[in-house]
Amino acid sequence: MLELTGLSRRFGDVVALDGVTFTVPDGEIVGFVGPNGAGKTTTMRIALGVLEPDAGEVRWDGRLLDAEARRRFGYMPEERGLYPKMKVLEQLVYLARLHGLSRPDASRRAAETIEVLGVAERANDRVENLSLGNQQRVQLAAALVHRPDVLILDEPFSGLDPVGVDALTGVLRGEADGRGVPVVFSSHQLELVERLCDRVVLIDLGRIVAAGTIDELRSSRERRRLRVQVGGAPFDWFDTIPGVRLVEDTPNDGLVLELDDEVDEQRVLDLARGAGDVTHFSRERASLAELFREAVQS
Amino acid sequence: MKARETDRGTWRLVAKRDFWYRLRDKGFMISTGITLLVLTGLILLRAYGGGGTPTFTLGLLGPGSTHLGPMVVQAGESQGVTIQTQPVADRAAAEAGLKDGSLDAVLVDGESLLAERDADDQLATAVHDAVVADGIRTTLEANDVPADQIAKILNPPPLPVSSIEPTDPNRDTNSTVAFIAVVLLYGQLFGYGVWVATGVIEEKASRVVEILLSTIRARQLLAGKILGIGALGLLQLAAIATYSIVLATLTGALDFPAHALGTAALAIGWFALGFAFYASLFAVAGSLVSRMEELQNVIVPLNLVILVSFFLSIGATSDPNSTLSLIVSIVPFSSALAMPVRISLGAATPLEVAAALVLSIGSTALLIPLAGRVYSGAVLRTGSKVKLREAWRAAD
Numbered sequence: 292m293l294e295l296t297g298l299s300r301r302f303g304d305v306v307a308l309d310g311v312t313f314t315v316p317d318g319e320i321v322g323f324v325g326p327n328g329a330g331k332t333t334t335m336r337i338a339l340g341v342l343e344p345d346a347g348e349v350r351w352d353g354r355l356l357d358a359e360a361r362r363r364f365g366y367m368p369e370e371r372g373l374y375p376k377m378k379v380l381e382q383l384v385y386l387a388r389l390h391g392l393s394r395p396d397a398s399r400r401a402a403e404t405i406e407v408l409g410v411a412e413r414a415n416d417r418v419e420n421l422s423l424g425n426q427q428r429v430q431l432a433a434a435l436v437h438r439p440d441v442l443i444l445d446e447p448f449s450g451l452d453p454v455g456v457d458a459l460t461g462v463l464r465g466e467a468d469g470r471g472v473p474v475v476f477s478s479h480q481l482e483l484v485e486r487l488c489d490r491v492v493l494i495d496l497g498r499i500v501a502a503g504t505i506d507e508l509r510s511s512r513e514r515r516r517l518r519v520q521v522g523g524a525p526f527d528w529f530d531t532i533p534g535v536r537l538v539e540d541t542p543n544d545g546l547v548l549e550l551d552d553e554v555d556e557q558r559v560l561d562l563a564r565g566a567g568d569v570t571h572f573s574r575e576r577a578s579l580a581e582l583f584r585e586a587v588q589s
Numbered sequence: 590m591k592a593r594e595t596d597r598g599t600w601r602l603v604a605k606r607d608f609w610y611r612l613r614d615k616g617f618m619i620s621t622g623i624t625l626l627v628l629t630g631l632i633l634l635r636a637y638g639g640g641g642t643p644t645f646t647l648g649l650l651g652p653g654s655t656h657l658g659p660m661v662v663q664a665g666e667s668q669g670v671t672i673q674t675q676p677v678a679d680r681a682a683a684e685a686g687l688k689d690g691s692l693d694a695v696l697v698d699g700e701s702l703l704a705e706r707d708a709d710d711q712l713a714t715a716v717h718d719a720v721v722a723d724g725i726r727t728t729l730e731a732n733d734v735p736a737d738q739i740a741k742i743l744n745p746p747p748l749p750v751s752s753i754e755p756t757d758p759n760r761d762t763n764s765t766v767a768f769i770a771v772v773l774l775y776g777q778l779f780g781y782g783v784w785v786a787t788g789v790i791e792e793k794a795s796r797v798v799e800i801l802l803s804t805i806r807a808r809q810l811l812a813g814k815i816l817g818i819g820a821l822g823l824l825q826l827a828a829i830a831t832y833s834i835v836l837a838t839l840t841g842a843l844d845f846p847a848h849a850l851g852t853a854a855l856a857i858g859w860f861a862l863g864f865a866f867y868a869s870l871f872a873v874a875g876s877l878v879s880r881m882e883e884l885q886n887v888i889v890p891l892n893l894v895i896l897v898s899f900f901l902s903i904g905a906t907s908d909p910n911s912t913l914s915l916i917v918s919i920v921p922f923s924s925a926l927a928m929p930v931r932i933s934l935g936a937a938t939p940l941e942v943a944a945a946l947v948l949s950i951g952s953t954a955l956l957i958p959l960a961g962r963v964y965s966g967a968v969l970r971t972g973s974k975v976k977l978r979e980a981w982r983a984a985d
Binding site for chain 1: 599602603605610791792794795797798799800801802803804805806969971
């Protein structure tokens with residue numbers, strides 16, 4: 292388990308992080324979401340020891356992180372970076388050795404990794420001669436080559452086509468489910484985060500504004516919402532119950548109503564039945580995008 | 590702590606990569622090839638080309654010239670010039686000989702010199718001396734001076750020369766060797782310094798540095814890079830020196846290879862010191878910018894310092910005992926270039942050498958942690974040029 296506690300960091304007068312705290316349990320994939328400039332990259336750089344925090348600490352399996360533990364991390368920086376003139380395999384062997392692998396282990400792992408990621412036939416090409424998609428794969432290989440105990444990926448999906456997204460999704464699930472690796476990645480593709488992640492951490496202006504599983508985030512919403520479709524009812528059939536407001540009136544998917552805490556959902560259903568034919572009645576599940584917008588606005 | 594111990598050796602991996610990666614670089618092979626080619630040319634020129642004594646052919650026209658011939662040859666010999674004489678039938682033949690270059694000048698009736706344009710000074714002086722000697726001999730003979738006395742007057746035994754300071758018979762060769770050593774050292778210091786800077790920029794521009802720094806600390810990365818590139822520079826210098834000395838000895842261009850070996854060893858040792866001093870500065874310069882195009886801007890000050898040191902050290906090859914040479918050979922910026930020159934020419938006292946060593950090693954030891962700090966603070970900041978002060982503070 293990776294634990295980040297009370298991380299703060301300023302750059303000159305700019306407060307980049309202000310008490311960032313969250314955990315990444317073993318075998319779980321955590322989506323790290325926030326607007327541009329919210330502090331995602333700074334947080335990740337601190338977790339990797341590339342940057343020092345002004346305050347706070349990072350623990351892995353309960354121990355403060357030291358250089359040795361950090362070498363067991365796999366990292367994919369937002370600014371992709373490899374030696375452009377070095378050959379793919381050679382470069383991965385070098386990086387694996389920097390991560391502490393012996394020469395034979397490094398060679399074996401590098402060959403395995405490019406095999407799994409489908410760039411084995413490019414082993415002896417210079418990185419600069421690869422297509423962008425393949426460069427991205429090699430970049431991921433660089434994060435995975437030493438069989439890391441923790442994976443920290445900054446915007447790993449940006450620039451990937453749908454096939455690449457599926458492949459990367461598979462790899463991350465494999466690392467988390469198969470080897471129990473805690474994985475944290477940042478992304479702006481919220482549907483993807485919603486689909487892939489076990490839990491989500493929302494950051495804004497250097498503070499964590501929400502964290503938990505998506506269901507936990509949904510249930511922490513202040514108000515419940517219902518989507519209701521009633522045939523042949525007057526447009527204001529719900530008006531008789533106090534504490535119910537119209538949020539949205541769509542032509543094809545009915546109404547979205549917001550309920551105050553004391554309102555009983557069954558009363559709304561009864562009322563709808565009385566007003567006409569109920570063809571749809573459901574709790575409206577907030578998308579991560581909505582939760583994100585609400586969290587950032589509040 | 591255990592962790593610190595296990596990642597302590599990672600600089601070796603970095604050094605190895607930088608060493609091998611550059612050894613296989615085309616630019617490295619080409620520059621090594623060019624250096625070897627130039628040195629081969631210089632050595633062969635010295636062994637087989639030109640050199641020797643200048644040789645002239647003097648035409649003798651008219652009876653007044655003929656008897657002067659042997660005296661001109663003799664006068665030439667005493668000046669270190671070889672003069673051959675050749676009788677010329679008439680003026681037309683003289684002019685033809687001058688035009689086709691078979692004659693350098695023609696002595697006409699023992700009274701005047703005829704040349705195509707200008708008569709060579711050394712030739713004219715020899716002829717002049719012969720005319721003077723001939724006049725003296727005629728006068729002495731007219732005064733009944735015995736022939737053996739006349740010979741003594743005209744051909745005195747060589748003047749013995751003694752000096753108050755011992756001279757090195759190999760002085761000229763030694764300065765030439767020292768000169769070549771300074772040129773090589775300059776090229777090596779500057780070239781490999783720039784390589785350190787470009788190596789740093791390459792990692793920064795390609796952003797690979799962020800991955801590297803997630804596995805290894807900035808100072809280890811810096812140390813590995815400097816040591817790897819420096820080892821290559823040292824090896825290249827040693828290879829070039831060995832090749833040159835072997836070639837020069839085999840071709841006879843060097844009469845005294847032991848001294849050249851000594852100078853080469855000095856140059857290699859001082860390269861290590863000079864490179865250690867400059868490399869961290871070049872690394873700092875490189876870490877301040879994010880694009881290769883900006884390299885020139887940041888290394889201008891370093892370039893200037895090395896260039897000035899180079900010219901002052903060239904001066905020391907001809908005047909190793911001057912006060913300027915002494916200062917240049919002790920100050921850390923230039924000692925790596927000037928001190929080996931002064932040592933190899935026998936001008937440096939042990940105290941001076943010790944002072945230069947202490948200053949060089951001491952200032953390098955002070956410089957490395959400062960440079961490491963600026964480098965750590967600057968190397969992750971991409972975009973516009975990082976100010977030194979910002980980099981210093983960012984490393985907190």
